[in-house]
Amino acid sequence: MAQEDLRICLPPLAQDDQFYTEKKRLSDSRGLRYEFMLPVSLSSDEITKVFNQIIHTARLIHMDEIELYFVEDEEFGPFSPRNEIGSLNLILRKIDCLLRTASQQAIQVLQDLRSITLLKLSSVGTNSEAVDQMVIDESLNNTEEDNILLTWAENNGVRSRLNIARFKGAGRGLIASDDLSVGDVALEIPESLIISEDLIVGSDMYNAIKDLEIMTSDTMLTLWTMQERFKPDSKFKIYFDTLSDNFFTGLSFGIEALAALEGTLLFEELMQYKEHLRQQYDMLFPMLFSDYPDIFKKEIYTWDRFLWACELFYSNSMKVVFTDGKLKTCLLPVAGLLNHSLCPHILHYGRVDPTTRSLKFPLSRPCERGQQCYLSYGSYSSSHLLTFYGFIPKGYNYYDFIPLDFDAADGDSSAKSQHMVRRTQLSKSNGSHTYGLPYKLIVHLRNALSCADLTDSASDGKETDREVLEAILSIFNPMLEELGPSDGPAWESSSWDVKLALEFKELQRIIISSVVASCNSGLELLQL
Numbered sequence: 001m002a003q004e005d006l007r008i009c010l011p012p013l014a015q016d017d018q019f020y021t022e023k024k025r026l027s028d029s030r031g032l033r034y035e036f037m038l039p040v041s042l043s044s045d046e047i048t049k050v051f052n053q054i055i056h057t058a059r060l061i062h063m064d065e066i067e068l069y070f071v072e073d074e075e076f077g078p079f080s081p082r083n084e085i086g087s088l089n090l091i092l093r094k095i096d097c098l099l100r101t102a103s104q105q106a107i108q109v110l111q112d113l114r115s116i117t118l119l120k121l122s123s124v125g126t127n128s129e130a131v132d133q134m135v136i137d138e139s140l141n142n143t144e145e146d147n148i149l150l151t152w153a154e155n156n157g158v159r160s161r162l163n164i165a166r167f168k169g170a171g172r173g174l175i176a177s178d179d180l181s182v183g184d185v186a187l188e189i190p191e192s193l194i195i196s197e198d199l200i201v202g203s204d205m206y207n208a209i210k211d212l213e214i215m216t217s218d219t220m221l222t223l224w225t226m227q228e229r230f231k232p233d234s235k236f237k238i239y240f241d242t243l244s245d246n247f248f249t250g251l252s253f254g255i256e257a258l259a260a261l262e263g264t265l266l267f268e269e270l271m272q273y274k275e276h277l278r279q280q281y282d283m284l285f286p287m288l289f290s291d292y293p294d295i296f297k298k299e300i301y302t303w304d305r306f307l308w309a310c311e312l313f314y315s316n317s318m319k320v321v322f323t324d325g326k327l328k329t330c331l332l333p334v335a336g337l338l339n340h341s342l343c344p345h346i347l348h349y350g351r352v353d354p355t356t357r358s359l360k361f362p363l364s365r366p367c368e369r370g371q372q373c374y375l376s377y378g379s380y381s382s383s384h385l386l387t388f389y390g391f392i393p394k395g396y397n398y399y400d401f402i403p404l405d406f407d408a409a410d411g412d413s414s415a416k417s418q419h420m421v422r423r424t425q426l427s428k429s430n431g432s433h434t435y436g437l438p439y440k441l442i443v444h445l446r447n448a449l450s451c452a453d454l455t456d457s458a459s460d461g462k463e464t465d466r467e468v469l470e471a472i473l474s475i476f477n478p479m480l481e482e483l484g485p486s487d488g489p490a491w492e493s494s495s496w497d498v499k500l501a502l503e504f505k506e507l508q509r510i511i512i513s514s515v516v517a518s519c520n521s522g523l524e525l526l527q528l
């Protein structure tokens with residue numbers, strides 16, 4: 001009966017989504033729906049079929065720029081752990097909403113759909129390629145410092161179902177103290193314990209520097225932190241005391257590590273960021289020393305301490321939307337101990353709940369007791385994570401790509417067309433159609449080289465494709481040469497920064513070699 005049909009609606013593509021046009025094109029070409037009618041008499045097989053249709057739409061809604069670039073026409077996902085977790089959580093929210101008012105018969109169908117969704121969620125990340133496998137360093141666990149921090153946090157209103165543990169190569173992290181399910185709040189930080197620009201307003205420092213043209217709220221917070229860190233009566237003393245004396249990010253790379261990166265894009269980027277920070281410091285000091293000697297003490301505001309504070313904010317801060325609607329950079333005691341994963345447990349956070357006036361960290365996929373609970377810092381490439389966080393995630397990072405800028409086909413050099421490649425063996429399409437390389441890149445080059453279209457006759461297409469593959473090789477072979485041979489196991493004994501630089505170079509080598517290998521096997525195919 002019609003009145004017993006269940007209606008599940010996914011949100012239509014948002015017109016203000018910056019990728020609306022591309023998503024709409026894909027959605028139309030795939031005939032995706034946003035409304036699903038489920039008769040309550042559906043069998044389990046039929047429910048699974050409907051679930052598959054719903055997840056295809058949810059995945060498209062959640063696609064980001066990189067996923068949209070690399071998607072093949074016949075590819076329906078999963079596209080990345082982040083996309084999958086976001087999509088399954090959207091479906092779960094819709095089901096839970098309907099369950100509140102569902103009839104007895106409808107409840108059964110919704111429960112079946114919910115079980116399928118939860119099953120899928122628990123299987124995300126079981127493929128080891130996608131997951132960071134960190135090893136607990138038992139020798140360093142249960143330190144007095146960790147207990148003091150957790151007790152202080154609890155006394156100040158933090159609610160946590162997580163404990164501190166130490167991990168080889170990653171420092172501290174948080175592990176589940178009991179089995180946590182999807183939707184459970186793993187951690188809740190009261191607004192009063194969030195360190196943001198709001199703490200500075202009204203202070204002497206604030207009144208002195210707020211009108212300076214070069215001052216931003218982030219810079220003010222950095223300067224405040226440099227001082228607050230050493231105040232014996234600071235409300236946050238226990239938190240500051242647990243912070244590391246050094247952050248070991250790419251911004252602290254020494255000369256040898258930078259030299260090891262020469263020839264990579266990252267080398268240029270690191271040099272620019274370092275230069276930018278130095279310029280920022282030079283604009284502030286000695287000017288603030290002479291204008292406000294009572295507030296800015298020379299021994300506190302040294303270059304090394306400024307760099308320390310910048311690295312603290314880059315690697316430990318989060319952007320939070322407060323109840324006044326403002327987005328602010330914040331330091332969050334305890335939450336700042338969550339490590340990053342390509343396959344995170346916590347994906348949706350960052351908005352202060354107006355009812356509880358707290359920031360909650362709910363789980364988007366289950367986390368068993370004793371397992372590390374991971375956050376997603378964002379869809380970041382390894383070069384970004386190395387620069388600002390000082391690590392390269394283990395496993396396949398979907399956001400590691402090498403950008404390629406081509407002049408527009410009409411010769412207008414001001415109009416660039418942005419393309420990219422990533423490790424090709426993970427391309428879903430390894431047939432001769434695109435040789436395992438991104439479809440959009442191949443089409444662009446086919447058009448640029450001789451306007452051959454994808455459905456042209458075999459012989460013409462072959463000649464164009466040969467030129468396309470040779471053009472790609474002419475870009476990537478020199479890159480591979482520039483990187484030189486693999487550095488071998490000797491780097492294991494190098495200093496932390498050289499090790500990280502060489503690890504990054506090895507990652508670049510893997511991506512570039514895979515592109516070269518795809519081109520070469522494509523050329524062989526074309527000779528057949």
Ligand SMILES: C[S@@+](CC[C@H](N)C(=O)[O-])C[C@H]1O[C@@H](n2cnc3c(N)ncnc32)[C@H](O)[C@@H]1O
Pocket residue numbers: 132169170171172173315316317336337338339340341388389390391392393394
């Ligand atoms: C927000 S803090 C997390 C807590 C930190 N591990 C600690 O001991 O204070 C971010 C820092 O943790 C480390 N980290 C986070 N995720 C990591 C990962 N997946 N692998 C290695 N290190 C990681 C990096 O040093 C990064 O700069």
